[in-house]
Amino acid sequence: MSRNESQWTQRPTLPMSHYADPAIYYDENIFAEEQEKIFSKVWQLAIHESEIPQPYDYRTYQHPAGREVVIVRGEDKRIRTFYNICPHRGNLLVYEPSGNAKKLVCIFHQWAFNGKGECVDIPRDKNGYQDRVCKNDVGLKEVRTEVGYGGFVWINVDDNCDSLSSHIGGALDYMLPELEAEPLQTLWYYQARLKTNFKLIHDTNSEFYHDYLHYHNRVTGMLDPKSGYFQRKYTAFPNGHASVGSMEVKYDAYKGGGHSELGWPELPPQGWKLVDLFPCITFNLRTSVLRIDSYIPLGPKDVLLEFRALGLKSDTAETRAQREKDAATIWSPFGRNLHEDLLASSGQGVAMTAHSDPMYVLQAREEDLTIHDEIGMRHYLQEWSKRMGRSSADPYAKSAQAKMA
Amino acid sequence: MNANREDIEELIYDSCMALDQSDYDAYMDLCSPDFSYKLSAYSPEVKQEMTWLDHNRDEIEHLFHTLPKHNSDRNPLTRNAVVYRVKVDENHKRADVVSSFQIFKTALNGGHSELFAVGKYFDTVSLEGGKPALVNRHVKLDTRDLGWGYHVPF
Numbered sequence: 207m208s209r210n211e212s213q214w215t216q217r218p219t220l221p222m223s224h225y226a227d228p229a230i231y232y233d234e235n236i237f238a239e240e241q242e243k244i245f246s247k248v249w250q251l252a253i254h255e256s257e258i259p260q261p262y263d264y265r266t267y268q269h270p271a272g273r274e275v276v277i278v279r280g281e282d283k284r285i286r287t288f289y290n291i292c293p294h295r296g297n298l299l300v301y302e303p304s305g306n307a308k309k310l311v312c313i314f315h316q317w318a319f320n321g322k323g324e325c326v327d328i329p330r331d332k333n334g335y336q337d338r339v340c341k342n343d344v345g346l347k348e349v350r351t352e353v354g355y356g357g358f359v360w361i362n363v364d365d366n367c368d369s370l371s372s373h374i375g376g377a378l379d380y381m382l383p384e385l386e387a388e389p390l391q392t393l394w395y396y397q398a399r400l401k402t403n404f405k406l407i408h409d410t411n412s413e414f415y416h417d418y419l420h421y422h423n424r425v426t427g428m429l430d431p432k433s434g435y436f437q438r439k440y441t442a443f444p445n446g447h448a449s450v451g452s453m454e455v456k457y458d459a460y461k462g463g464g465h466s467e468l469g470w471p472e473l474p475p476q477g478w479k480l481v482d483l484f485p486c487i488t489f490n491l492r493t494s495v496l497r498i499d500s501y502i503p504l505g506p507k508d509v510l511l512e513f514r515a516l517g518l519k520s521d522t523a524e525t526r527a528q529r530e531k532d533a534a535t536i537w538s539p540f541g542r543n544l545h546e547d548l549l550a551s552s553g554q555g556v557a558m559t560a561h562s563d564p565m566y567v568l569q570a571r572e573e574d575l576t577i578h579d580e581i582g583m584r585h586y587l588q589e590w591s592k593r594m595g596r597s598s599a600d601p602y603a604k605s606a607q608a609k610m611a
Numbered sequence: 612m613n614a615n616r617e618d619i620e621e622l623i624y625d626s627c628m629a630l631d632q633s634d635y636d637a638y639m640d641l642c643s644p645d646f647s648y649k650l651s652a653y654s655p656e657v658k659q660e661m662t663w664l665d666h667n668r669d670e671i672e673h674l675f676h677t678l679p680k681h682n683s684d685r686n687p688l689t690r691n692a693v694v695y696r697v698k699v700d701e702n703h704k705r706a707d708v709v710s711s712f713q714i715f716k717t718a719l720n721g722g723h724s725e726l727f728a729v730g731k732y733f734d735t736v737s738l739e740g741g742k743p744a745l746v747n748r749h750v751k752l753d754t755r756d757l758g759w760g761y762h763v764p765f
Contacts, residue, residue: 257656257657257658265656302655303655303656304655304656304657304658392657392659393659393661394654394657394659394661394663395654395656395657395659395661396661396755397656397755397756398756398757398758398759398760399756399758400758400759419682421677421680421681421682422681460677461673461676461677514657527662527665530661530662530665531662531665534662534663534664534665538663538664538760539663539757539760539761540650540663540664540760540761540762540764541663541760542677542681542762544760545681545683545684545759545760545761545762546681546682546683548758548759548760549682549683549684549759550682552759
């Protein structure tokens with residue numbers, strides 16, 4: 207039976223933890239609050255250390271709290287992060303996404319900074335500033351940085367934040383043997399900008415009921431009773447993180463992929479482990495390739511997606527090529543699954559707007575925490591609600607007002 | 612066959628038209644039995660050459676055959692290629708061909724066209740049979756942000 211407007215906009219007769227108000231996916235004010243209450247407070251995965259292997263290497267990064275930063279490996283090999291802004295007149299210090307420079311020199315007036323963020327040169331400083339402005343007073347703004355969990359570089363723009371390990375807790379313990387078996391190497395970096403909400407894309411990693419979207423996942427897992435697909439279980443961790451248990455992916459069932467028997471140290475053959483980290487990071491290790499998703503929200507309906515594929519630093523050229531080929535089948539911009547995930551998330555972005563009269567969004571499946579249970583989304587939005595100070599099912603506190611009236 | 616630049620150019624343009632028309636049998640007819648296809652892009656961010664498709668003839672035929680089973684962006688593409696260079700090796704009956712391309716996407720809803728990708732084809736063409744055939748195609752993309760991506764090779 208179709209519904210009239212009153213029925214369409216009615217709250218579901220479910221616990222509030224089992225549905226979300228669609229406004230959390232498009233409201234400008236809610237997004238501004240997310241930047242302040244979430245992205246300015248949490249650890250964000252910025253790059254992998256293999257992207258800056260040598261002293262003086264640097265990488266730029268657009269932090270979702272709005273800061274432009276530059277990540278530098280110093281002469282002492284330590285990795286530090288600074289705001290990518292010259293303290294003199296506010297120009298970008300570094301323009302290119304990567305490079306190597308003994309000093310970061312602003313093109314505007316040639317102020318120069320070393321890998322510790324110290325100002326080491328101000329042209330004609332005494333002539334102009336006498337002793338009123340000194341190099342010691344104009345260092346770069348440093349950002350909290352830690353390297354860990356497989357050599358990833360994590361940053362937090364809150365000087366007073368807790369440690370990275372306290373944020374991650376035990377969520378990555380399940381994958382640590384694989385992450386730390388050998389040094390890793392970034393193979394790919396795919397960046398795409400989409401007109402949708404970052405949480406909608408993270409959802410595609412937080413629930414597997416959407417495997418109905420993927421022909422590849424159906425034939426290599428869901429439809430094979432021996433794969434262990436329906437035995438995969440979610441485990442929820444503090445701070446909004448969750449992991450998904452492994453299975454045996456049956457790549458032979460999909461013709462045309464050319465997937466190899468290549469594996470990954472410590473991972474069972476044809477295994478697949480996945481960990482979602484709040485608010486928008488996913489570690490996805492599938493047979494021979496580690497995929498890392500980290501999203502940079504730019505607006506409520508505007509997100510920069512970063513996808514990395516990683517192999518092992520010790521890989522030969524042939525092994526690397528095979529890992530890339532394995533990853534390409536499903537995860538490249540031409541891959542079978544990534545395209546489908548991004549199509550669906552973008553469709554949600556089109557369909558749910560402030561003026562499209564969208565309904566409440568359901569995450570109500572309960573299947574004993576197994577693969578089609580939507581506990582991953584519920585657990586995520588529980589953390590979101592805690593940090594935002596109100597329920598994701600009622601972000602404007604309408605139900606409380608209704609009760610008071 | 613005698614090397615004829617016009618025939619080689621026609622092969623490149625026919626390959627674009629076949630894919631534009633989703634005529635995958637016609638595309639495979641332009642390829643030799645040992646055809647291979649690779650698509651890559653260089654990332655200045657991580658300073659790596661990235662391979663995003665790498666298939667032999669069997670694999671790419673399977674890819675075409677499974678397309679209807681997938682959920683895909685159905686907005687059609689138009690490949691606009693220009694052959695820049697044809698270098699014929701008469702001894703080996705081969706030619707190396709470099710072509711530049713732009714690919715436009717036209718929306719099914721409303722018909723708006725926009726530039727989707729630019730890059731180059733690096734092709735090896737066999738001149739042994741009665742007509743030239745693609746032995747190897749390496750697509751090198753300049754464009755790296757392809758949005759939600761696309762299931763059909765360029």
